Amino acid sequence: MFKLILKLAWNNAFLRLSRTLLVIIMIAVSMSMLLAIQGLFDGMAYNMSDKMLRSDSGEISIYHKDYRLNKIIANHVTDAKTIKAKLEQDSEVQAVVTRFSVDGLSATARKSSFANIIGINLEDEEKFGQFSDFLKKGTLDFKKRGALIGGELAKTLKVKVGSKLVFSTQDKNGDINSIALRIRGILRTANVKLDTSAIFIDAVRLDKFLGIDKNIATQIAIRTQSSTLQDKLKKDYPNLSVKNFLEINPMMQMMEDSMVIFNSMIFVIVMFVVFIGILGVMYVSILDRIREFGIMRGIGMKYSHIRLQIILEALFVGLMGYLVGALFGFSGLYYLENVGLDLSAYADAMESFGYETILYAEIKLSYFTNTFYAIFTASLLSVFLPLRKIKKMHPIDVIKADT
Amino acid sequence: MFNLALKNILFYKGRSITTLILTFISALMFIVYVSMMDGSHESMLKNALKVYTGSIEIYKKDYRDIGGNEYLITDVQKIEKELDKIEGIDTYTARYETYGLLSSSTQSSASLVAGVEPLKEPSMSQLKVALVEGEFLSPTSGNCLYAGVDLVKKLEAKLGDEISFVGAASDNSFAADLFKLCGTFRTGSFSFDASSAFIARAYFDELMMSHNKASYINIKVHDLNDVDTINTQISAKIDDSIESLTWKTLMKTMVDAMEVDSIFGYITISIFYVVIFFVIMIFGFINVSSRIREFGTLRCIGLSRQKIRTLLFYEIFILSSIAIMIATPIGAYIAYYYSVHPIVIDGMSEMYKDYGIISDEIPFSFNLFTITWNISVVYLLNILSILYPMAFINSFKPVEAAHHV
Known part of the structure; x- marks a missing residue:
């Protein structure tokens, strides 16, 4: 019997081909657009947070408790290198770096700008966040007073690889000190702060320039997958400020939350309209064939069988739309994941806001499962109203019904 | 039907x-x-x-791309005379900007230091209404410095404190002076409040040797919709070494x-x-x-x-x-x-x-x-x-x- 119902449902689903095709196209087009946009938005957010993690804070960062409010040399972590060595022994820690950073004035012969000089160890940074990925021009080395500079700062100072610049700031004793540097490379980290103001130099050179102890740092950044490490570090270092990525970058949390709310709203509204579309077609399709259902009931077919047939019809239409939509959606996402959306025409704007000029999408299984559940539910709900109408009618009335 | x-x-x-x-x-x-x-x-x-950028700004060509003292406007008065003849311009002001190192007794910070015309500036920008503490500049305020609250915080300074300035004058000579912090402002733009300070032009011109010179001339138009028409008129009246740019170019990003x-x-x-x-x-x-x-x-x-x-x-x-x-x-x-x-x-x-x-x-x-x-x-x-x-x-x-x- 089930086989017969299945066959009937399949044939009836495509009885009015134009109508069914319209619904399938509607589901497919809306679903593929929805998936592409969700993937692109998620890709943008992921790209941004991934680069901020790798270029700056890691999953956890440790600072002097006053440093984040008052970024001065005095607010440093005294035994940073000792802490780093200890952390490297911890199995929960994947990578750890120490950095010393100080604000000052960067100047070329023609331009000057506020800048933030950061002393780093290139090998450690490579392990920490594949630092070489951020290099857009030049080479990654600090030889002969070499420095790496954020892309936006390079634009402001109008410098290129090979240009000279002078950085001036107060040293440990409060005296104004300057250092001449040569640009070896230009970086794009997608971290607005770094891109607009960072000058990276060798940590040892910065220590000497500022006259500071090599054991101190303003930041200890940690890469980890552990969810308990932050609490453990807070207990171990009660006098220091131990912050996780979202505490350091509350904007990312807000961005993530807004994205979830926005995507969910789009999803719900679109699926509701899709539901109305399926409902309209199913309702009319059933009313068109109401005599047919009357005859079926008249010759002894149970209501439950008719119900099953109608449900299957709706599911066939919905699932066909889903399959076509998933195919187009996946193709779109695959393209956007590998080729990306090229917005080079707006390069300046994109880069100044920390985005890549080519946006890449994310592909998550949840896009497809969520849409599947939504279309499945919409298809099921769409037959509720027409089924009630059939159930209320007596077989003889149904046969006599004027559609 | x-x-x-x-x-x-x-x-x-x-x-x-x-x-x-x-x-x-x-x-x-x-x-x-x-x-x-x-x-x-x-x-x-x-x-x-409204914070600081004008609807039209006049520069010497290449100042924005290359910069430096060679690209300053050197005859401000001549351009101002031409501007007086153009309808639709509410007001204008010539600013002289430089970057320098400001230091208090304990801290230093790099900052934009700009010489502004205290009487004209309030109608051009939000600098005066953004006053938080102390007072805005006046033509006779001398070495008074008017600085962003976040910059002042970085310098750990308070009203009345002396702030030293080290920079380069308009003839590329070394320029240094002691300013007095007379007022602080907050525009809401973090980067601006953390890296900008202002001083009356009359005093700053003496220090920087920038009389009749300007980094650019900032223009406020009566109706923002007329900005392109006015810009065309300005461009026709200034010589080829000078360029007039609207906010659409200035804020292209x-x-x-x-x-x-x-x-x-x-x-x-x-x-x-x-x-x-x-x-x-x-x-x-x-x-x-x-x-x-x-x-x-x-x-x-x-x-x-x-x-x-x-x-x-x-x-x-x-x-x-x-x-x-x-x-x-x-x-x-x-x-x-x-x-x-x-x-x-x-x-x-x-x-x-x-x-x-x-x-x-x-x-x-x-x-x-x-x-x-x-x-x-x-x-x-x-x-x-x-x-x-x-x-x-x-x-x-x-x-x-x-x-x-």
């Missing part, structure tokens, strides 16, 4: 109600969404313009960023319209499918294909018009209301300070032209949605349609 269309609308209630509701939702959503998007963009631009944001906004909202377009088309199609015999009879009694098309056009036109007539005033009122009483999200400017957001307010834009094109798009989509049903019904021969089961 019109009366018949009206009768059909009343008879086929299901289709009519669905089309009305969906058209109403799409028109309302479009007006409100675009108003919010345009409003937030306009607000960002307006805030950025921001303008581009808004364009990108708008593109994403329109792509996002287009999903709704695609779905709604299909649903209206499906309901229109279902409706004509169930009326094949009726159309067959109409054709048999002499109605042409064109008349059938007109009938269907009237039906969708009437339904769209009713929905849009209800949605437009509601949408326009929402846009107007929130343009006067912006939505406030506490902490937004603090959160996005690195991105140049300086206000917690999200004002809407109330623009009748925008509303008109918004509803035109909805009309167009609704009319397009009936094309397939029109073609479908006209594909039947009259007798075939009249006997259709």
Whole structure:
């Protein structure tokens, strides 16, 4: 019997081909657009947070408790290198770096700008966040007073690889000190702060320039997958400020939350309209064939069988739309994941806001499962109203019904 | 035909109600969404313009690209005389900007230090109204420094403290002086408040040897819509080594960023319209499918294909018009209301300070032209949605349609 119902449902689903095709196209087009946009938005957010993690804070960062409010040399972590060595022994820690950073004035012969000089160890940074990925021009080395500079700062100072610049700031004793540097490379980290103001130099050179102890740092950044490490570090270092990525970058949390709310709203509204579309077609399709259902009931077919047939019809239409939509959606996402959306025409704007000029999408299984559940539910709900109408009618009335 | 269309609308209630509701939702959503998007963009631009940047700025060519003292304007008075002759300019001021190191007794910070005209500046920018503590500059305020609150915080200074300045004068000689902190300001733009300080030009010109020189001349126009016309007039009056640029060029990055944001906004909202377009088309199609015999009879009694098309056009036109007539005033009122009483999200400017957001307010834009094109798009989509049903019904021969089961 089930086989017969299945066959009937399949044939009836495509009885009015134009109508069914319209619904399938509607589901497919809306679903593929929805998936592409969700993937692109998620890709943008992921790209941004991934680069901020790798270029700056890691999953956890440790600072002097006053440093984040008052970024001065005095607010440093005294035994940073000792802490780093200890952390490297911890199995929960994947990578750890120490950095010393100080604000000052960067100047070329023609331009000057506020800048933030950061002393780093290139090998450690490579392990920490594949630092070489951020290099857009030049080479990654600090030889002969070499420095790496954020892309936006390079634009402001109008410098290129090979240009000279002078950085001036107060040293440990409060005296104004300057250092001449040569640009070896230009970086794009997608971290607005770094891109607009960072000058990276060798940590040892910065220590000497500022006259500071090599054991101190303003930041200890940690890469980890552990969810308990932050609490453990807070207990171990009660006098220091131990912050996780979202505490350091509350904007990312807000961005993530807004994205979830926005995507969910789009999803719900679109699926509701899709539901109305399926409902309209199913309702009319059933009313068109109401005599047919009357005859079926008249010759002894149970209501439950008719119900099953109608449900299957709706599911066939919905699932066909889903399959076509998933195919187009996946193709779109695959393209956007590998080729990306090229917005080079707006390069300046994109880069100044920390985005890549080519946006890449994310592909998550949840896009497809969520849409599947939504279309499945919409298809099921769409037959509720027409089924009630059939159930209320007596077989003889149904046969006599004027559609 | 019109009366018949009206009768059909009343008879086929299901289709009519669905089309009305969906058209109403799409028109309302479009007006409100675009108003919010345009409003937030306009607000960002307006805030950025009123803080410090002018609607037009005059530079020596290459100052912005190369910079340095060789690219200063060297005869400010000559240009100012020409500016006096141009209508539509409210006011103008010549600024001399340099970067230098400011130091208090304990801290130092790199900063933009600009010599400004204290009497003209309040009508050009928000510097004076942004006063937090102390006083704004005056022509006789001498070595008084007026600095951003975040810069002052970095310097750990307080009103009355001495702040040393080290920089390069306009002739590339070494320039150093002791300023006195007389006032602090907060514009809301974090980067500006953390790296800018101002001093009266009369005093600063002595120090920097910058008499009759300027980094640029900042111009405020009476009506922002006339900015291109005024800019053309200025360009015609200044010599070739000088360039006059409007805010569209000066803030190109921001303008581009808004364009990108708008593109994403329109792509996002287009999903709704695609779905709604299909649903209206499906309901229109279902409706004509169930009326094949009726159309067959109409054709048999002499109605042409064109008349059938007109009938269907009237039906969708009437339904769209009713929905849009209800949605437009509601949408326009929402846009107007929130343009006067912006939505406030506490902490937004603090959160996005690195991105140049300086206000917690999200004002809407109330623009009748925008509303008109918004509803035109909805009309167009609704009319397009009936094309397939029109073609479908006209594909039947009259007798075939009249006997259709």
